Amino acid sequence: SYVLTQPPSVSVAPGKTARITCGGNNIGSKSVHWYQQKPGQAPVLVIYYDSDRPSGIPERFSGSNSGNTATLTISRVEAGDEADYYCQVWDSSSDHSYVFGTGTKVTVL
Amino acid sequence: EVQLLESGGGLVQPGGSLRLSCAASGFTFSSYAMSWVRQAPGKGLEWVSAISGSGGSTYYADSVKGRFTISRDNSKNTLYLQMNSLRAEDTAVYYCAKELTGDPVGTGDAFDIWGQGTMVTVSS
Numbered sequence: 001s002y003v004l005t006q007p008p009s010v011s012v013a014p015g016k017t018a019r020i021t022c023g024g025n026n027i028g029s030k031s032v033h034w035y036q037q038k039p040g041q042a043p044v045l046v047i048y049y050d051s052d053r054p055s056g057i058p059e060r061f062s063g064s065n066s067g068n069t070a071t072l073t074i075s076r077v078e079a080g081d082e083a084d085y086y087c088q089v090w091d092s093s094s095d096h097s098y099v100f101g102t103g104t105k106v107t108v109l
Numbered sequence: 110e111v112q113l114l115e116s117g118g119g120l121v122q123p124g125g126s127l128r129l130s131c132a133a134s135g136f137t138f139s140s141y142a143m144s145w146v147r148q149a150p151g152k153g154l155e156w157v158s159a160i161s162g163s164g165g166s167t168y169y170a171d172s173v174k175g176r177f178t179i180s181r182d183n184s185k186n187t188l189y190l191q192m193n194s195l196r197a198e199d200t201a202v203y204y205c206a207k208e209l210t211g212d213p214v215g216t217g218d219a220f221d222i223w224g225q226g227t228m229v230t231v232s233s
Contacts, residue, residue, distance in 0.1 A: 033220070035154070037154075042224065043204070043223055048209060049219070054221060088156075089217065090215065097156060097170055098144065098146075098159065099156070100146075103153040103154070
C-alpha cells in the first residue's frame with residue numbers, strides 16, 4: 001500500500017515561514033491535498049490539487065509537489081496556524097484507496 | 110449553507126454492530142461522491158470508505174473490508190455506514206466528508222466539507 005510520510009512536528013516563530021513535507025514514492029505524479037485540524041475540530045481543506053487554495057484560506061498558505069516530496073508552506077505564521085496538518089492522495093494501484101499522511105503538529109513558538 | 114451532520118455513534122461491545130448516518134444539506138447530494146474518514150483517539154486520519162454519487166461504486170480500506178458497508182439514500186440526502194463485527198481498534202471519531210468536484214469516486218479528489226464527527230467506542 002502507498003505510504004505518505006510527514007515529520008511529526010515543526011516549530012516556527014511568529015512571522016516566519018513553516019514548511020511541512022509529505023514524502024511518497026513518485027508523489028509528484030499524484031494530486032496532493034492538505035488539511036488543517038485544530039484540537040476537537042474537524043479537518044479543514046487548506047490546499048487542493050497540489051497548490052490551489054479554497055476560498056477563505058489565506059494566501060499565506062501555498063503548496064508544491066515534485067518528485068518524491070510535496071510541501072505545504074505557511075508564510076508569515078500566526079498563532080492561529082498552530083494545528084495538525086495532513087497530506088492526502090488517491091492511490092490508484094490495486095488498493096484503490098485514499099491515503100492520508102502521518103500528520104505534522106505545527107507549534108508556533 | 111453546505112452542512113454535514115453525523116449521528117449514530119455510541120458504545121458497543123466487541124463483535125457488535127452499529128449504523129452511522131450523515132445528513133447532508135445545502136448542495137445537490139446525489140451529484141457528489143462521499144466518504145467516511147475516522148480518527149482514533151490521539152491518532153491521525155484514516156480513510157474508511159467511499160461511494161459514488163449514484164451509489165453504484167464503492168471502495169473500502171483493507172482494515173474494514175468485509176465488515177463495513179457504505180450506502181446512501183439520495184431521496185433522503187443521507188449517507189450511511191453499517192459497521193458489523195466491530196473490534197476495539199475501530200474505536201474512533203467517524204467523519205463523513207464530501208468530495209470537492211463531485212463524481213465519479215476514485216479520481217483523487219479532495220474533501221472540501223466535513224461533518225463534526227460522531228464517536229464510536231468498542232469496548233466490553
